[in-house]
Amino acid sequence: xxxxxQDKRExxxxxxxxxxxxxxxxxxxxxxxxxxxYSAQASVFQKAREGVIDAASPVLExxxxxxxxxxxxxxxxxxxxxxxxxNEALRAENAELRQWMDEALELREVVAAYDGLQTYSAPPxxxxxxxxxxxxxxxxxxxxxxxxxxxxxxIEVGQAVVDDKGLVxxxxxxxxxxxxxxxxxxxxxxxPVYVEGANVEGILVGNTRAYPTIxxxxxxxxxxxxxxxxxxxxxxxxxxxxxxxxxxIEGQSNDDIVVRLYANYARTRLVRIINYEFPAIGExxxxxxxxxxxxxxxxxxxxx
Amino acid sequence: MGYRAENLLRLxxxxxxxxxxxxxxxxxxxxxxxxxGLIPAPIIPLVVVFFWSIYGPDYMPPLSxxxxxxxxxxxxxxxxxxxxxxxxxxxxxxxxxxxxxxGREQKVVWVGFAVVAVGVSVILWLVMSLMAGMMLPLRGxxxxxxxxxxxxxxxxxxxxxxxxxVLVEV
Numbered sequence: 440x441x442x443x444x445q446d447k448r449e450x451x452x453x454x455x456x457x458x459x460x461x462x463x464x465x466x467x468x469x470x471x472x473x474x475x476x477y478s479a480q481a482s483v484f485q486k487a488r489e490g491v492i493d494a495a496s497p498v499l500e501x502x503x504x505x506x507x508x509x510x511x512x513x514x515x516x517x518x519x520x521x522x523x524x525x526n527e528a529l530r531a532e533n534a535e536l537r538q539w540m541d542e543a544l545e546l547r548e549v550v551a552a553y554d555g556l557q558t559y560s561a562p563p564x565x566x567x568x569x570x571x572x573x574x575x576x577x578x579x580x581x582x583x584x585x586x587x588x589x590x591x592x593x594i595e596v597g598q599a600v601v602d603d604k605g606l607v608x609x610x611x612x613x614x615x616x617x618x619x620x621x622x623x624x625x626x627x628x629x630x631p632v633y634v635e636g637a638n639v640e641g642i643l644v645g646n647t648r649a650y651p652t653i654x655x656x657x658x659x660x661x662x663x664x665x666x667x668x669x670x671x672x673x674x675x676x677x678x679x680x681x682x683x684x685x686x687x688i689e690g691q692s693n694d695d696i697v698v699r700l701y702a703n704y705a706r707t708r709l710v711r712i713i714n715y716e717f718p719a720i721g722e723x724x725x726x727x728x729x730x731x732x733x734x735x736x737x738x739x740x741x742x743x
Numbered sequence: 744m745g746y747r748a749e750n751l752l753r754l755x756x757x758x759x760x761x762x763x764x765x766x767x768x769x770x771x772x773x774x775x776x777x778x779x780g781l782i783p784a785p786i787i788p789l790v791v792v793f794f795w796s797i798y799g800p801d802y803m804p805p806l807s808x809x810x811x812x813x814x815x816x817x818x819x820x821x822x823x824x825x826x827x828x829x830x831x832x833x834x835x836x837x838x839x840x841x842x843x844x845x846g847r848e849q850k851v852v853w854v855g856f857a858v859v860a861v862g863v864s865v866i867l868w869l870v871m872s873l874m875a876g877m878m879l880p881l882r883g884x885x886x887x888x889x890x891x892x893x894x895x896x897x898x899x900x901x902x903x904x905x906x907x908x909v910l911v912e913v
Binding site: 457458460461462464465467468469470471472473474475476484487488491492495498499502503506507510572573574575576577578579580581583584585611612619621626646647648704705708 | 769770771772773774775776780783784804805806808809812814817818819820821822823824825827828831832834835838867870871874875877879880883884887
């Protein structure tokens with residue numbers, strides 16, 4: 440292939456490739472990396488991230504449309520092999536859900552009765568914002584998605600992102616018209632959770648695997664969990680709302696409690712950003728109305 | 744063709760590899776999910792940087808490589824500076840071995856790319872593990888690099904044609 444590699448000095452680097460510039464830029468990159476280690480939230484880096492998200496979002500939005508169409512037609516190839524089995528499973532699930540629906544309707548009446556009581560004030564309503572996934576980092580270690588809603592639609596850093604199954608992640612960067620969602624599987628992801636029925640709170644730690652693990656900080660005693668128990672956000676730290684479903688306990692492997700997420704990142708397309716505001720303490724004092732927090736709020740009447 | 748148009752065309756040709764690299768970054772940031780996400784997207788910028796570092800370093804100046812890497816970091820949300828460092832180190836290594844690769848069979852170049860991909864993976868894994876403070880699972884990275892290396896011959900042919908027929912006017 441003698442035709443290749445003709446030095447015609449036609450490229451961008453007319454003055455030949457300089458080793459000095461190359462080494463200098465390597466040094467600059469390494470310094471950038473080191474400085475971003477110590478100040479990841481520095482305003483310069485943050486501005487750059489947000490600027491690039493905003494600049495790229497129209498292009499990503501344009502291209503992600505056809506891509507998701509192709510994904511939808513060809514991508515879900517495992518469906519072709521399991522249509523019958525899926526159908527059966529769905530029918531069983533439907534029957535089960537019907538029972539749940541009856542129960543939910545009953546409970547709705549009970550809750551309405553409690554709502555009528557003077558002593559109860561409802562927790563503030565969340566204002567969900569719907570958005571499409573327009574980007575996803577195809578990186579072995581960085582797990583995040585870009586959604587087409589930003590500051591212009593009141594998205595703020597820290598808000599929870601859910602899809603129809605459960606928690607997807609939380610907002611970490613917000614541009615004007617697009618934002619970045621840090622997925623639960625990213626190594627930087629830390630989400631306070633509790634295990635339903637096990638009476639323990641912990642932190643869900645991402646490790647780039649499909650199944651994140653729970654690490655416990657409160658108790659050093661060995662924690663007993665049963666596979667199948669639900670994992671929900673605990674709301675600790677006052678960022679994410681309480682009781683957003685996250686996943687179920689998959690099992691335990693060398694001291695790690697492994698969680699199978701409800702969210703299926705290979706199919707996440709439409710998400711909902713929960714614009715949740717925790718009740719402020721000042722307001723409660725002003726109102727002088729005993730506010731029942733969610734832990735002690737009227738639960739489903741177990742006795743009747 | 745007017746003088747102006749000719750100049751524009753020359754500029755475009757000179758910038759074509761850089762634009763290809765940036766396009767490769769865009770693919771890494773799009774929600775492409777081959778086979779329900781089982782097959783990760785190939786790291787096309789690495790192929791672009793490798794190819795033009797051998798066959799036309801003038802088309803891939805270090806500053807272009809730097810910007811391709813920075814854009815990738817900013818779009819995929821990784822630590823800033825990681826990918827530029829990785830791409831530039833890859834370019835440094837390739838340039839130092841350029842005399843060896845020139846005029847070799849494509850099979851040899853392919854093996855060379857695979858070696859570079861392994862080296863790049865080691866750097867990525869070490870840096871990210873250090874940052875995470877734990878030994879990160881290698882599987883995802885290995886699969887992605889494997890896909891990239893497997894796809895290299897295809898890109899080698901396409902880029903070779905592009906370079907020969909369009910960019911370098913014979």
